[in-house]
Amino acid sequence: MKKFFITTPIYYVNDKPHIGHTYTTVAADILSRFYRNGASTFFLTGTDEHGTKVCQSAQKQEVEVKKFCDEVAQNYQKTWKALDVNYDFFVRTTDKYHEEFVKLILTRLKDNGFLYEGEYEGLYCEGCEEFKSEKDLVSGCCPIHKTFPIKLKEKVWFFKLAQFQDKIFSHLGKDFVVLPQKREAELTSFLKNEKLHDVAISRPRDRVEWGIDLPWDNNQVIYVWIDALFNYLSGPLSSRGFNFSNKHWEDILEALNDFWPADIQLIGKDILRFHAVIWPALLLALGLPLPKRLFVHGFFTINGEKISKSLNNAVNPVDLKKEFGLAALRYYLFRDFSFGEDGDVSLENLVERYNADLADNIGNLLSRSLTLVQKYGALKQKIEFKKDEDLENLFRNFKFKEALEKINLLAREKNQLIDKEKPWALIKEAHQGKEFAIENNSQIKFEKILISTLETLLIISYYLKPFLPLEAEKIETAIKNLEPEIVFPKILLEDTITKKQDINK
Numbered sequence: 371m372k373k374f375f376i377t378t379p380i381y382y383v384n385d386k387p388h389i390g391h392t393y394t395t396v397a398a399d400i401l402s403r404f405y406r407n408g409a410s411t412f413f414l415t416g417t418d419e420h421g422t423k424v425c426q427s428a429q430k431q432e433v434e435v436k437k438f439c440d441e442v443a444q445n446y447q448k449t450w451k452a453l454d455v456n457y458d459f460f461v462r463t464t465d466k467y468h469e470e471f472v473k474l475i476l477t478r479l480k481d482n483g484f485l486y487e488g489e490y491e492g493l494y495c496e497g498c499e500e501f502k503s504e505k506d507l508v509s510g511c512c513p514i515h516k517t518f519p520i521k522l523k524e525k526v527w528f529f530k531l532a533q534f535q536d537k538i539f540s541h542l543g544k545d546f547v548v549l550p551q552k553r554e555a556e557l558t559s560f561l562k563n564e565k566l567h568d569v570a571i572s573r574p575r576d577r578v579e580w581g582i583d584l585p586w587d588n589n590q591v592i593y594v595w596i597d598a599l600f601n602y603l604s605g606p607l608s609s610r611g612f613n614f615s616n617k618h619w620e621d622i623l624e625a626l627n628d629f630w631p632a633d634i635q636l637i638g639k640d641i642l643r644f645h646a647v648i649w650p651a652l653l654l655a656l657g658l659p660l661p662k663r664l665f666v667h668g669f670f671t672i673n674g675e676k677i678s679k680s681l682n683n684a685v686n687p688v689d690l691k692k693e694f695g696l697a698a699l700r701y702y703l704f705r706d707f708s709f710g711e712d713g714d715v716s717l718e719n720l721v722e723r724y725n726a727d728l729a730d731n732i733g734n735l736l737s738r739s740l741t742l743v744q745k746y747g748a749l750k751q752k753i754e755f756k757k758d759e760d761l762e763n764l765f766r767n768f769k770f771k772e773a774l775e776k777i778n779l780l781a782r783e784k785n786q787l788i789d790k791e792k793p794w795a796l797i798k799e800a801h802q803g804k805e806f807a808i809e810n811n812s813q814i815k816f817e818k819i820l821i822s823t824l825e826t827l828l829i830i831s832y833y834l835k836p837f838l839p840l841e842a843e844k845i846e847t848a849i850k851n852l853e854p855e856i857v858f859p860k861i862l863l864e865d866t867i868t869k870k871q872d873i874n875k
């Protein structure tokens with residue numbers, strides 16, 4: 371049976387795992403945990419390990435390139451483990467199975483007439499490792515690296531991207547949906563108004579040595595971006611120990627059926643074109659279906675500043691966990707702005723949100739209701755759980771912020787109900803009533819309030835679980851045993867501020 375397949379981009383090993391990667395990866399974790407209730411899911415993440423920049427970084431550290439990649443890939447794996455990210459497979463583009471797969475794919479594309487040899491001349495940004503069009507440049511400079519691109523002319527292999535323009539367009543919004551809607555609109559207008567050009571898929575080996583050989587021309591290396599895109603197919607296959615070297619294309623297609631098309635591919639807005647134009651064209655050339663949904667998330671700033679290596683604010687997520695706890699981190703990233711939009715985060719807000727929502731609202735509701743049960747006697751009715759359609763829809767539509775708002779609203783309403791009805795007073799009334807009147811109105815009311823509160827808390831824990839698996843389980847256990855527990859101890863801002871400054875150093 372086909373698995374519900376969720377992917378993150380694979381992260382470039384030239385960068386350490388930071389809070390930006392964390393955002394995408396935890397989002398994928400949340401979705402896969404949500405969909406795992408009822409479906410068999412497959413969650414893929416990994417690292418992108420080829421290209422000149424990787425070579426340069428390794429040289430700078432005087433480490434052999436593969437060893438450098440091993441270390442960074444391991445660092446990513448450790449980070450995801452520390453953040454309770456439960457992926458199914460970690461794909462690495464320098465692993466043999468991936469390299470073999472990419473060679474097989476490129477050979478197939480060539481055999482089917484989608485590749486040709488030609489000469490490429492253009493403006494090349496060494497930082498981006500890509501050719502730039504005049505339009506991409508700001509005052510002649512790469513807007514990302516603030517450097518002038520160099521003029522480069524070289525013999526390379528091309529993929530016939532141009533011929534797929536109408537085909538991609540005809541799938542867009544149908545079996546290939548790009549979300550949020552504004553991103554699809556952006557793409558529609560791009561495909562309508564701009565003419566697609568064929569793209570180079572290889573580089574001369576003398577310029578880029580760290581990459582996969584073009585199978586029929588070992589003076590050429592496969593362009594890192596093309597190589598990387600195929601991780602979405604090589605990853606799930608190799609998770610099964612699939613051996614590419616002696617398989618027929620039909621065997622590969624059959625094995626891919628269990629995963630592909632991906633149900634959700636999460637990407638950042640900076641890599642939209644690769645994933646919404648080149649990737650679909652490559653898939654169409656191979657006769658494969660397009661991913662069902664491409665979800666494009668926004669970027670966030672920290673205290674108003676862009677996250678970047680040079681600004682040195684690329685906060686290490688493991689440090690944040692040590693400082694504020696994993697619950698605060700995983701919760702906060704999705705609480706303050708809608709998934710798909712840009713937003714700003716601050717560590718003060720992180721603490722405030724945690725305390726206001728989790729400690730004072732949800733945590734308080736749990737401990738006060740269970741304390742009442744413990745103090746004033748057993749409940750006669752069963753506590754039952756029912757899914758909340760509204761929350762189901764919010765998750766299915768990637769509305770994480772809105773889901774967390776709804777969860778908090780549910781808790782707030784019950785806290786208000788308890789404030790208003792004062793169940794502790796009701797139970798005293800009930801006990802003062804006639805000795806033999808086993809059930810009187812106050813007793814019934816007391817029971818009703820607490821049952822409905824605990825049922826709401828079960829809904830809350832169920833939908834909080836993808837965000838906070840550990841804490842949600844604690845809530846469920848507390849309700850099952852009717853034992854009050856402090857699941858969300860308050861974070862004292864005074865304790866954290868000095869440490870926080872250390873982190874920002």
Ligand SMILES: [Zn+2]
Nearest residue numbers: 495498512515
């Ligand atoms: Zn650049």
